[in-house]
């Protein structure tokens with residue numbers, strides 16, 4: 001079939017298998033171009049099909065020749081209906097990994113559930129024995145709690161008062177004011193239940209209890225901080241409470257892993273266009289200004305550059321892992337540079353529908369958004385007939 005983007009708000013209902021495959025190949029080539037990393041050998045990535053998790057899987061496999069198991073929640077294709085992008089990304093990754101002689105298998109299902117945890121543990125037991133790196137990179141709007149059965153929905157709201165600021169509709173380029181009502185009821189608790197650290201800790205507890213973590217095993221989850229400009233809706237909002245919880249959980253996990261000399265970290269990553277971040281109000285305007293400045297300064301990075309740097313310059317240097325005063329690894333250092341943030345603050349006050357195309361990188365934002373779904377990728381013929389029924393070779 002001929003596949004074109006079908007965009008509805010923050011998502012695209014279609015995905016292009018060859019565009020996704022090309023994106024994955026570009027990431028693999030980037031990692032290879034940076035040389036080997038003396039890194040992990042057996043890796044579990046939870047949230048492995050898109051964004052930072054996919055880049056973590058690629059960096060493990062093609063930077064360190066690691067065997068990888070990926071867990072993700074993606075829609076398979078049906079005749080005449082495309083799969084979700086993460087499905088095609090995984091199919092491409094596993095095909096490349098197998099061609100390179102690397103072990104790569106995956107499990108598609110709800111990582112929050114007991115069933116998927118059990119299935120993953122069985123696979124590790126049967127195939128890999130013990131894991132030495134667990135990446136936790138889930139971004140989800142909801143979680144069915146595996147013990148209580150309660151459905152928790154996460155929300156992106158400020159806390160305490162209505163928050164009004166500028167935002168951009170990145171499809172139309174229209175800059176307008178948006179007012180977001182503050183969290184009410186159980187919004188904070190629910191968001192913590194979905195995006196906080198409870199599920200990460202459950203995974204690690206179960207892996208450890210089954211003796212599936214190698215001595216010295218490391219686990220890393222991803223967080224975000226961002227500037228004062230966005231803090232009402234991000235770091236001081238409901239999602240920020242969940243990130244506080246995730247960061248606190250790292251210390252609890254680290255304590256539990258002490259007897260196997262294991263380590264648990266949170267890595268604070270840069271703001272990037274992903275399926276998760278495009279849904280957060282205000283952030284697309286911030287990202288389009290950030291991209292413009294970071295590209296002009298020659299310090300722009302995407303998910304793969306971030307994660308390759310995380311592995312090479314932070315986690316696997318051979319020396320102690322450098323953290324900030326709160327024990328977090330920082331690869332958002334370039335985003336948070338004073339000169340970068342000072343420029344954004346100035347541009348923020350100037351940003352209007354008319355000025356944004358020149359002062360911000362709206363075109364770069366849109367391109368990255370389309371790229372998430374395999375569209376607007378260089379080298380792909382979008383007029384050609386493609387097979388939507390792609391299979392994932394390592395799917396268990």
Ligand SMILES: NC(=O)c1ccc[n+]([C@@H]2O[C@H](COP(=O)([O-])OP(=O)(O)OC[C@H]3O[C@@H](n4cnc5c(N)ncnc54)[C@H](O)[C@@H]3O)[C@@H](O)[C@H]2O)c1
Pocket residue numbers: 046047048049050051052053071072073074086109110111112137138139140222223224268269270271272273274275276277
């Ligand atoms: N995008 C950013 O700007 C940014 C910046 C810093 C940190 N982070 C953090 O990085 C992490 C990953 O975010 P991302 O932006 O890469 O998101 P993403 O949407 O690209 O990826 C989410 C992954 O989680 C998987 N997933 C979602 N629900 C699942 C479920 N129930 N069971 C199994 N898999 C499930 C998806 O299949 C996908 O593999 C999040 O913790 C996010 O907060 C993101």
